[in-house]
Amino acid sequence: MASKKNRLPKIAIGFVGWAVALWIFFPLFWMVLTGFKSEMDAISTPPHLIFHPTLQSYHDVFAQENYWHFTFNTVFMSVLATGCALLLGVPAAYSMAFYPGKRTRGTLLWMLSTRMLPLSGCLCRSISSPNRRIFSIRLSVWP
């Protein structure tokens, strides 16, 4: 009795779950699809779901730009910034979490607020990037 009563809501939940998931994911799916289109197909009206796939765009990207150079820059920056932030943040988070003093709350407030200011206002934008990791580490160690 119970199984028959439960089946219908379960199917409905599955349907809604998949519908929402596909709707949220759809732009990314379309981006991947467009990557394999020719320039004409990409801006056709109405947009094609069925087309002749080509690797031309991928060829163009690697031929025109030094793609690996930019990739290396991105990876290099994020690894270095995360490494520095971990180096500074883990000890700080450890001592704040296990030996909180009178000023811990205030220090934390100030650390957080440095993340909130519009970085373009400082004209020294790149400098503050490690802060965000310090803050997230702090959160994760919160007892």
Add this chain to the structure above:
Amino acid sequence: MEAALTPPDRVTRKKGAGIFLSPAVIILLIWSLIPLVLTLWYSFQNYNLVDPTLKGFAGVSNYVYLLTDPDFLYSLLNTVLLVLGVLVVSVGGGVLLAVLYDQEFWGRGIARVLVISPFFVMPTVSALLWKNLMLHPIYGVYSAFMRAVGLQPIDWLAQYPMQTVMMIVAWEWLPFAVLILLTAVQSLDHEQKEAARMDGAGPIARFRYIILPHLSRAITVVVMIETIYLLTVFAEISVTTSGGPGVASTNLAFLIFSRALQQFDIGGASAGGVVAIVIANIIAAFLVRAVARNLEA
């Protein structure tokens, strides 16, 4: 025995804590104080990159100019709207989706990955993706859908710039909320839900009195982290609308950017930066107090 050991032990530990903490504090001080002092200094100067003859102490004229500028109030309002709008959508939708993806159904693991996937896309890429592939009035997919059902396609970014930017940013941040809230829902004791169900609580009562209170901690964390990032949203606006049409989608971060790097008015931009820092600190004070109370309770 523990009590007898405590006093000397405690002192050495306190010292150790200071050694651990000080590098982070000192570097963060240097890293944040130097830009802050420079910004303060420039904000009282006449300093324009394209007019070297204009120099010297400006007094508060940069501030007067900024605060009497209608664009400033407009961008302040946009900043608040963006933060609140995206928070409402991502937290509200996040709670509902977290409960949805906690249910058992076929292919749940894959569906979860699909929902969380937008979070791993760079802001610039997702803004371009929405602008060109989804919402473009001529070859956008959404426009094609609208035409298919007989509606006139809308040039979203021209007619509803702020709402569209909010939608794009919400699309980026909803997965984050789902991720955090889903783990929180999963940590809820199953027997507690079962007991409530046996006592005759319906799905809505269970959601309201068991799941929501359990999620409150995770929700405050999501609100805090998202506020920090949403106050400084820049890439999405820069890529899609460049703050326009006019200043319709300009927020504080973009206003300061356009003052400094499009109008080359370093003094005015610095004044904007100082005002933004003051606003950020007020919000931070409120937020951290509320969050700390919630987390320690």
